[in-house]
Amino acid sequence: MSKSSDRVVVAVANQKGGVGKSTTTINMGAALAAMGERVLIVDGDPQSNATSGLGVDRHDVAVNTYDLILGQGDIDDGIEPTSVKDLFVVASSIDLAAAEIELVARMSREHLLRQAVDSMETDFDVVLVDCPPSLGLITVNALTAADEVLIPIQTEYYALEGLTQLLRSIEAIQSHLNPRLRIEGAVLTMYDRRTTLAAEVSAQVREHFGDVTYRTVIPRTVRLAEAPSYGEPIESFDPKSRGAVAYRSLATEWRKRHGRST
Ligand SMILES: Nc1ncnc2c1ncn2[C@@H]1O[C@H](COP(=O)(O)OP(=O)(O)OP(=O)(O)O)[C@@H](O)[C@H]1O
Ligand SMILES: [Mg+2]
Numbered sequence: 001m002s003k004s005s006d007r008v009v010v011a012v013a014n015q016k017g018g019v020g021k022s023t024t025t026i027n028m029g030a031a032l033a034a035m036g037e038r039v040l041i042v043d044g045d046p047q048s049n050a051t052s053g054l055g056v057d058r059h060d061v062a063v064n065t066y067d068l069i070l071g072q073g074d075i076d077d078g079i080e081p082t083s084v085k086d087l088f089v090v091a092s093s094i095d096l097a098a099a100e101i102e103l104v105a106r107m108s109r110e111h112l113l114r115q116a117v118d119s120m121e122t123d124f125d126v127v128l129v130d131c132p133p134s135l136g137l138i139t140v141n142a143l144t145a146a147d148e149v150l151i152p153i154q155t156e157y158y159a160l161e162g163l164t165q166l167l168r169s170i171e172a173i174q175s176h177l178n179p180r181l182r183i184e185g186a187v188l189t190m191y192d193r194r195t196t197l198a199a200e201v202s203a204q205v206r207e208h209f210g211d212v213t214y215r216t217v218i219p220r221t222v223r224l225a226e227a228p229s230y231g232e233p234i235e236s237f238d239p240k241s242r243g244a245v246a247y248r249s250l251a252t253e254w255r256k257r258h259g260r261s262t
Pocket of ligand 1: 017018132189191218224
């Protein structure tokens, strides 16, 4: 059994590419860690953006998400420290792309990540799973392991396009694999408040998602795009920047929603 009963597992998912999933995972994770939560990020994307963005070399780890998804290796051996106190990562691997195929013939193939997380001995308050831009078996594993889904939505034309597919997948997983899964939040990313587009998209998202839409919006800023190449979250890279302020605000809202604010 897992040690921490109030541990929350969050899948950060949207099958659309480049909407800010990895940026949100890294920076919300770091902001939560700065607020005293013990945070584990599980990199579920073969692109390994969350791993490299946290300064961890994916070639340099004993156990990665690919191993976990194939039921090999102990998750506790794959927990790597980052430059941020209380923020850890399980690295991804390019091989994770092959897992989609290798899993096809497996029994309980949707539950493998959940089994790994449930078996974890190390104590964490929050586990964030950075999903790849697809609705394949890796994302299904993440949603099966999760208590909740956080959906980053890029503030652009057709922002809601394709979300019906994601919502249908979530419903299917709720009925067949993981009844406790809920949509916890939708967050607007790369928001440029000078444009009328931003206000329009924001209104559409709020109409569609209602109260689960975060009040915090993540601005489009160069600093947020630069931080990963230094292997650091914005929280340590440039704590006073607008991006850092926004991700702290998102983390604060998340904690309030979970009754964890002090
Ligand atoms: N708020 C922001 N301001 C400026 N650039 C951003 C912001 N958020 C993300 N980016 C940049 O946009 C690109 C896509 O972001 P990110 O990698 O977080 O998206 P993703 O949804 O994880 O992508 P993928 O689907 O490929 O995994 C990256 O280059 C990132 O640095
Ligand atoms: Mg990503």
